[in-house]
Amino acid sequence: MVTMDKGWLCLAAVTCLLAGGCGGAGLPVEQVAVSMCCPEGRVLKMVQNRGKKLGGWRKERGDEYIPKCVRSRRAPKDTLDGSAISVIDVDIEGSGSEKLMVVKKTDVTMPSCALGRKFQMISLKGSESDSEGSGSEAEEEASGRVRLGDYSCGRGKCHKGNVYVDDKPVCDDDWDDTDAGVVCRELGFLAGGYSTKESYFGKVELERQSGFDQVRCSGRESSIVDCRHEAFDDCGNSEGAGVVCYKDDEDYNEVRSGGYDYDYGGGPSKSADDAVSLTSSGQMTINNSTYKAGEFCMAGVFEGEGKWEGVEMKEGEAIALMCEPCKSEVLCSVLLLDLFGSIPGKEIVGNEREFGTNNAVILADKNDDGKVTFEEFKAMLDDYVKKVFDLLDKDGDGSLDEEVSIKSLSAKLFIQILDEVFSFFDVNQDDIMCVEDAPPRAFRDRNEDGKISLREVFGVSMINLPAPLYRLYATLDRDKNEKISIEEATNFLKGALAMIDQNKDCSIDLDEFVASLEESNLPKEYQLAVKLLGDHYFELADFILKDFVDAADADGDKKATLAEIIGLKDPAVLFEILTVAESMGMPSMGTVGFLMGNTGRYNERSRESAVVEMWLNVLYDFVDNSKFQSAPADYCALD
Numbered sequence: 001m002v003t004m005d006k007g008w009l010c011l012a013a014v015t016c017l018l019a020g021g022c023g024g025a026g027l028p029v030e031q032v033a034v035s036m037c038c039p040e041g042r043v044l045k046m047v048q049n050r051g052k053k054l055g056g057w058r059k060e061r062g063d064e065y066i067p068k069c070v071r072s073r074r075a076p077k078d079t080l081d082g083s084a085i086s087v088i089d090v091d092i093e094g095s096g097s098e099k100l101m102v103v104k105k106t107d108v109t110m111p112s113c114a115l116g117r118k119f120q121m122i123s124l125k126g127s128e129s130d131s132e133g134s135g136s137e138a139e140e141e142a143s144g145r146v147r148l149g150d151y152s153c154g155r156g157k158c159h160k161g162n163v164y165v166d167d168k169p170v171c172d173d174d175w176d177d178t179d180a181g182v183v184c185r186e187l188g189f190l191a192g193g194y195s196t197k198e199s200y201f202g203k204v205e206l207e208r209q210s211g212f213d214q215v216r217c218s219g220r221e222s223s224i225v226d227c228r229h230e231a232f233d234d235c236g237n238s239e240g241a242g243v244v245c246y247k248d249d250e251d252y253n254e255v256r257s258g259g260y261d262y263d264y265g266g267g268p269s270k271s272a273d274d275a276v277s278l279t280s281s282g283q284m285t286i287n288n289s290t291y292k293a294g295e296f297c298m299a300g301v302f303e304g305e306g307k308w309e310g311v312e313m314k315e316g317e318a319i320a321l322m323c324e325p326c327k328s329e330v331l332c333s334v335l336l337l338d339l340f341g342s343i344p345g346k347e348i349v350g351n352e353r354e355f356g357t358n359n360a361v362i363l364a365d366k367n368d369d370g371k372v373t374f375e376e377f378k379a380m381l382d383d384y385v386k387k388v389f390d391l392l393d394k395d396g397d398g399s400l401d402e403e404v405s406i407k408s409l410s411a412k413l414f415i416q417i418l419d420e421v422f423s424f425f426d427v428n429q430d431d432i433m434c435v436e437d438a439p440p441r442a443f444r445d446r447n448e449d450g451k452i453s454l455r456e457v458f459g460v461s462m463i464n465l466p467a468p469l470y471r472l473y474a475t476l477d478r479d480k481n482e483k484i485s486i487e488e489a490t491n492f493l494k495g496a497l498a499m500i501d502q503n504k505d506c507s508i509d510l511d512e513f514v515a516s517l518e519e520s521n522l523p524k525e526y527q528l529a530v531k532l533l534g535d536h537y538f539e540l541a542d543f544i545l546k547d548f549v550d551a552a553d554a555d556g557d558k559k560a561t562l563a564e565i566i567g568l569k570d571p572a573v574l575f576e577i578l579t580v581a582e583s584m585g586m587p588s589m590g591t592v593g594f595l596m597g598n599t600g601r602y603n604e605r606s607r608e609s610a611v612v613e614m615w616l617n618v619l620y621d622f623v624d625n626s627k628f629q630s631a632p633a634d635y636c637a638l639d
Contacts, residue, residue, distance in 0.1 A: 031104040032087055033282050036080075037297035037321050038069035039108045043078075044319060045070045046304040067110070067321060072303060080300030080318050081105045087280045101280055103298075103318075110297050111323045146186055146224055148243065150202035159189060159245040162201045165225060168211035169204035171235035172197040172242075173367070175215060182217045183224050184245035193245035198375060204240035206233060215241070284320060296322030326378070330568045336381055348372035359424045382566065387416060389562045392545075399559035400549045407538050408509040411497045411636045418493055422486050434483040454482045468620035475623050491631070498631035499622065506636035510534040520621040523614070529595050536587050544577050 037044045047068050084100045148161030149169075163170040163183055177194045184193035212224070213233030221227050278284050282293035299319045326332040349371045350361040364372040364380040372380075391413050392404055427437045435443060435452045443452045455461045462473055462482075476492045477484055502512045513534070514527050522530075551573035552560040597611025622628065 030099075030101045030280065032085065032101040032278070032280050033104050033106045033293065034080075035107050035109040035294055035297045036078075036105050037067070037108070037110045037299040037319070038078075040078075041071065042069040043072040043075040044068075044299040044302050044321070045072070046306075048306055069110070070303070075301045075303055078300040080298060083300070083318075085278065085318070087278050099280075107294075108297075109294055111295060111321060144186070144223065146183060148187070150199075150204065150240075150242075157188070159184075159193070159247050160201065160243065162199060162204055162240040162242040163224070165212050168209055169206055170211055170215060170224075170241040171206060171213040171233040172199075172239050173214045173233070173235065174369075175241040178219045179215045179217045179224065179227065179241070180243040180245075181219060182221050182227060183243050186223050187245065189245035189247060191246035193243050196242035196244060197239075198373070199238045199240035200242050201240075203237045205237060206235045206239060207237050211235075284322070291322045296320050328569055329566065330571050330574060331385065331566055332378065334571075334574065336378055347374075348377065358427055362427065362429065363423060384420075385566060386562060389565065391416065399561050400565075401559045402546060402550070404545060404549055405542050406545060407542055408507045410507045411494075411501065412506070414493060414497060415490065418489055419486075422489065426486075431486040432483050433485075433489070466616055468616040468623070471620055472623050475629070491633075494633075494635045495628040495631040498635055499625055499628040501636075510538055516622065517618065520618045520625065522618045526595065526614075529591050532591050533587055533595070540580070540584060544580065547576060548573055 045068055047066060047070070080103055083103050085103050087099060087101050145166050147164050147167075148158050149164050151158060151161035172195075175195050175197055180195035181192035184191075210232040213230040213235060215224065215227050215229045217224065217227035284291045284296055297320070299321070302319045326336070348357055348360045348364070350358040360377075361370060361372055364376045366376050366379070389400070391410060392400055392406070394410075422431070422433060425437055426433055435454070435457060443457050445452050446456045462480075463470060465473065474480065475495070476488060478488055478491075497508065500508045500512050500516045502515050510531065514531050517530065518524075518527055548568075549560045549565070551570060552565045552568045554564050554567070595611075597608035
């Protein structure tokens with residue numbers, strides 16, 4: 001799909017085939033009901049969004065334009081009602097028949113999309129009333145043993161779709177643009193094309209039959225069947241290989257010169273020739289997303305301002321407006337698309353020169369191809385959201401309610417965090433974290449002995465650290481080999497949790513933490529300061545969590561399921577959270593200063609030194625406590 005501009009919703013232009021213009025004379029009796037975007041007397045228009053945004057860091061998000069219904073004297077009358085439009089009726093086996101139907105306006109419903117970010121203008125090319133093509137994959141033009149499928153092309157020669165050889169789908173393992181170019185040229189598109197993966201044009205049947213796998217073309221072959229490949233595959237139905245072919249040199253050159261923008265789900269395509277299936281039941285399918293009647297609306301006229309000024313509809317076109325999946329969900333759009341979209345090429349490729357890329361590939365690369373796609377990245381974050389959800393769902397009923405709280409944190413949560421930290425930083429996956437896991441050249445081998453010691457990292461030998469810090473290190477690195485195994489780290493964490501968990505209920509709260517500090521001889525005035533600071537942040541975090549859960553409760557049952565949280569669409573809660581965090585996130589600086597020994601009084605430096613020494617003594621007593629040093633291996637049965 002070609003992205004014409006970045007915006008707030010997904011916009012598609014659907015070509016309606018007119019019989020004698022849009023008047024509808026001599027048209028078939030059958031009707032297709034569509035919801036209109038705007039009422040009579042108003043026009044759909046793209047206007048600049050002057051509302052709130054989620055901070056200045058979102059200025060490049062592209063949601064500066066939103067659709068509105070406005071009064072307009074210049075716009076022609078909306079003649080969509082009674083026009084003939086080409087629709088595809090799809091049977092249960094996926095084949096379809098094409099016919100003309102009359103548009104019947106029903107209600108007025110503009111979809112309410114929270115954070116959908118891109119407008120896409122797509123032209124639906126249907127066949128004439130005496131159409132010879134069915135639009136089904138079985139009747140698409142093909143060459144020899146190779147054809148394209150799962151994409152409705154109408155009467156025109158299909159230039160995109162999943163690739164089939166001998167009516168069997170091709171698996172996307174090792175599939176790339178070189179392979180796609182061979183397929184496109186074989187089908188008569190001499191300018192070549194580019195590849196798509198993960199059954200981009202619809203699920204394929206690879207689990208119950210074998211197709212081509214691991215195709216490796218050199219680019220000189222005349223057919224994909226001449227390329228190196230495996231005759232049997234181990235792929236699933238979501239691993240179909242596909243292509244988008246350039247229909248002519250002009251199309252190719254426009255793509256190469258940057259005339260197209262890229263969407264996260266695929267590559268570029270020419271707006272005037274993208275096909276969209278509209279069924280007689282009023283549903284619309286764009287790639288793998290199906291929009292039911294009421295989930296999109298249509299308009300016969302369209303206006304725009306700013307970047308959209310001058311974008312005109314051609315005669316016989318209509319505009320369809322719908323929310324895009326993911327881009328209309330708060331978590332997916334804000335936490336995922338912004339982060340993933342900032343990575344060049346929109347794929348994470350392991351690179352030792354770029355910190356974190358190898359770590360991300362280890363965590364998210366499901367097909368072991370050395371890179372992370374958008375879908376893999378999303379699956380990883382969805383998995384993290386589920387893990388947090390399960391830990392917060394203490395009664396295990398599959399939902400969070402108004403009782404949800406983080407004032408008491410389970411020991412299991414801390415063990416889970418430790419495991420995730422190890423998974424990320426342990427690059428060679430040997431369950432040991434050491435200097436070798438750091439990026440190359442992160443530290444200097446000062447004595448040039450071929451290895452980097454902790455002394456070279458910290459500039460001081462571990463044994464020369466202050467006694468409390470060395471005691472802490474020795475408790476963590478039991479065998480003192482300057483490597484931390486997952487077992488050592490887990491035992492260390494269990495010791496700390498056992499020390500804090502005063503009532504042995506396998507969870508800890510602020511009062512228990514303060515009590516453990518009291519047991520480690522922290523003076524009472526400092527206990528008070530810790531309590532005040534902790535109360536501030538736990539109350540703030542509890543408020544934010546409850547507010548988020550309440551906003552995610554889509555069905556109003558006072559509970560939020562995992563699906564509701566992931567599918568949260570109203571960004572208002574994020575504005576509220578940001579306002580609260582910015583306004584009340586800073587604690588009392590007097591309390592912080594007191595904990596650091598900085599009170600603004602005379603002879604401040606000597607007081608700060610005394611307070612630092614006090615905290616070191618508290619740390620020593622904390623680590624040296626028998627509860628810490630002899631925590632049971634089966635503490636709270638966390639293994």
